[in-house]
Amino acid sequence: MREAWQHNIPKVWKERGVAIPDGETPETLIKTPKNAQYFAALGAVEFGKDEDAHLGRYVGTAGLEHYITVGRLEEKAASGGRGLSTSLEELAAFEEQYKPKPFTPATFQPGDVVRGFVGLDGGSTSTKAVLLSTEGDILCKTYQLSKGNPIQDTIEMFDGLRAQVEEQGATLDILGVGTTGYAKDILRDVLKADAAIVETVAHTESAVKLYNDPHVIVDVGGQDIKLIVLTDGRVKDFRLNTQCSAGNGYFLQSTAESLGIPLREYADRAFTADAMPIFGYGCAVFMQSDIVNFQRQGWQPEEILAGLAAVLPKNIFLYVASIPNLAKLGVRFVLQGGTQHNLAAVKSEVDFIRSNFRGADVEPEIIVHEHCGESGAIGAGAEALRLWKNGRRTSFIGLDAVRKISYRTTRNEATRCNFCKNNCLRTFIDIKMADGAVAPAPQAAPAKLASRPPPRPTHPSCRVRRGRTGASSCRRWPRPTMSAA
Template sequence: MRIVGMDVGSTTVKAVVVRDGAVLWQDYQRHNTRQAEKVLDFLGRMEAEAGLEPGRDRIFFTGSGAGLLAPLVGGKLIQEVVAVAAAVERLHPDVLFVSEIGGEDMKTIFFTPAGGGRSKQVFMQSACSGGTGTFIEKTARKLQIPAEALASMPYEGRSLHKISSKCGIFAETDANTLVKGGVPVEEIIASLFEAVVYQNLATLTKGNTPLPEVLLLGGPNLFFSGLQQAWRRHLGNLWQQRRIALPEGRTAADLIRVPAEALYYAALGCVEIGGKEPEGVATYAGTDRLRWWIEVGQHEQKAREGARGLVRDGQELAAFLETYGRPRNAHAMRVVPEAERVRPGRPVMIGCDFGSTTTKAVVISPEQEMLFSCYVQSRGNPIEDAQALLRQIREAGFRDIGALALTGYGKDLLKDILGADVGVVETVAHAKAALHFFPDADVICDVGGTDVKVMILRQGTVSDFRLNSQCSSGNGAFLQGVADRYGVPLERYAERAFEAKSMPTLAMGCGVFLQSDIVNQQRKGWSSEEIMASLAAVLPLNVWVYAGQLQNLRAVGRRFVLQGGTHRNLAVVKAQVDFITAKVPDAEVMIHPYSGEAGAIGAALCALEAWRDGRPTRFRGFEAIEALAHRSTTNEHTVCRWCPVNCRRTFIDVQLPGGKGRPWSKVPVEEGWERVISGNSCPKGLVEDANEMRVVKARMEEQRRVHPNLGELVREEAFRRARATA
């Protein structure tokens, strides 16, 4: 008789077939949200390759997706932690602490000798992706690190930076900040490993001390050597601090084990427990009912529970594409043909937008014609991103630069390095780009990679705006992360989403809870295209209600402009149009003709204004920027000590003509170099010594004098003690 143990997890399916204690067959594969289909595939292979036979053999399931599938094949469900603990007790009787990190959950188990056996204490985290395998992989994808490179990236010997471990969304924001500060990607990944271990020890130990021996299980613990190094460093330090005696002749590293079968312990535990069940329990019933569920049952359930898709039929899709497939407006920039774009003696204006996921640039003429546009994926160093952008502009033939303007996350860091004439606040740049094309707009909605901006206009000026940059539930990075997870290229997102005839209803709000909701829906059998359609459908709720806090859209106007790279996704546009017109039936919804480049266009228009004022450009020139040498430092000497926050700053030193250097610094730099400081959370972090601090304080006091805090003045006057008169 054969016993099957199958672990249907949130991202992968793992299974083993055992006979008389020997493993006959084992495999694990990603299911890409098709859990039932992958289980069916595994069972068919087990029958063909390991002799699995209905009516004779037995099958036991565990994992987040097993509850629905186990009864369909006659199997019995075993709780995950019970299964893992059973395998550990049988294979490793000396282990006292287990950490298992999965795709979207984490578990810790403490074993304590008690009487003739051992008691177990279990702690789990499954509602948040912080500290899980998805948490690591999502950030690595953003940094464009291949899976094989990620597996071998070290933790030891790298400078570490603060990355939030409590929430995967906040961690992504922290990683974005580090990227824009020029921190090397190797240090960001090492910091990510640090955050994962910290999350496990701080959250899932509940004050208990993990005692040796320790067992690390799950794919991330097995595949990421840097994560293993982080565990060994932290646990070794913890045992030393708490004076935990180690067995004689053993080191801390020896007492932390990562077995080769770390992926299969839940499945092996199913076999261990299943072997003790009475005969007749969990007899394998074959795949007929599972096949019926895949082909018929799940679709009937979806029809009962789900909403219709983004489009009702091909006719509705065609009508939508006719209107929004090619954005139109009455004030479009003339796009100059390539043969005419470079004219001797005519200066051009450059606008650059350093976004969270991409960096964009546009070149316009003095007559406001679009001459050229380009972009690069953010690769972790803003100086290199700028060099790559300007290299494309130079290769396009532009030489006479009238003015350069920057906007986005990297503008402050790069303004002096590149010699930019204007640094434009993001909201100003995006509003200027929208109003140039739609001067009578009432509302601008800009959905970028990691933030959402809603600007409310009155008479052509911004009267109010809402900014959400801490949660990814309504932005492009979240959509891209889900598409990447399903193996769908971003440019095919809309095509796949429009294929969905129905879709589940996802909860509006926090990106963490939304991610959890997506996992729950895929357990119910919803496919990737249906979930992507639903994610597009919930985005307007997150943009307008959750992030924008706008319950009454009718009150803000009727002419809506949608821009930002996320609105290149027509599935998102369809959802936005449906949502807005449902709230404001007479609304006019317009798509910016250059939605992804809107920020760069706004910056270029500001550069044009500077050029028209007759100011000579500060632009350093293509050759000088291409030749820029730079280096970054982040260590204990760069930590800001001006307040208790202790920001871990990065010093980016750039070789520039006339650079004054900083020979007096704790991180000295010679003449001919200039320093830019990033990673600070307030103006004090931009200085290193007391003399510089005095200058900053004087500037702050002057700002307070020129722009006093009226609320503070009123409060002081209201509570001022009255003087007694004689």
């Protein structure tokens, strides 16, 4: 930090016309004194010396002990609320209904040729892939937290799907690929995928495919919240948080980790809390400040986690959607997104929906998508399947070519963005396909549809160059590289 101040403060002096005294340097003027970490405590001592005797005089630890054992608990009781569940019986009933059921991948015989479609969701904090059969059944799936490079994540996704098939002695034959998520465009260009669809469409496709007439889709991802309202299977309205990510998946995950609690233990620990602090919904910066204040007041980690889970539905329905009476949206709610793996978050959403469903003669039906983490990938794969049924021949580069994709990442001053005052340091990913790696021969479409020509590219100005290029040479960008900021 000292070096940072020595580097930046002289810039402020220069802007304001402050001259550095002769013979002095920033290093001599900006120093870190010994015992700097104790200066706040030393300042408290010096301040106390000037107080009246009855205030600045040491009176022992009795008052502090009373505050810790009694007073702080009284403050918590006055400012907080009850825990996420009212009783062990209520919690058991909830878990019986909503605890995720294990997924059993399809089994194959040695020598089988497994023909299917890959849906790929390159999200902000995780990457997901599914393999769908020609009938649309989910054969296998894979999920991992993103490692900061969508290309490497994608290679590992395909390796994961391929391994689940080939370990049984079968062979995988990809008939089509669809992409969605933040990285959908770069993945479409690199893989020559058949479709790249926005997340609202992907999640809608997935919910409609698995559930009868869903009315509301609640997708809580790592960085965003999407509320999609449907009528007869079509999108009627949707809401999306455009700036703040308070309460979303990554915020819950990072907070748990900062409190020393692994993400997989979040719900179990949160359910042990008999009381919890009440967070204000909205900005993550304010919520982070609330966490510090609640810790000072004596709230324990499991109580803080419960409070964060409880504020999630407020962020969804009050902050993002601004809809206090949820009966206006519909009756059947489908909860999707990787955050729904967290049962503490699910219970908060279920309780909030039920308690804010007013003026209707029916109770809300609340479903957690059985593949909540992969729901977007399922929608992308379903779109590739739909195109194939309509005569589309895949342009996918092939499984072997995916393994041979090589790339180089560049992150230095040359990649810094100077279009605003933030001056963000970007990461550029230059991609090179292996020599001879070209798209495979088109797969045969259903006979009665095979004569139809393939559809035109989604955007006529986008073209992927052969050989060494970036992910895209779309003329909307100044150079043939793709950045993952």
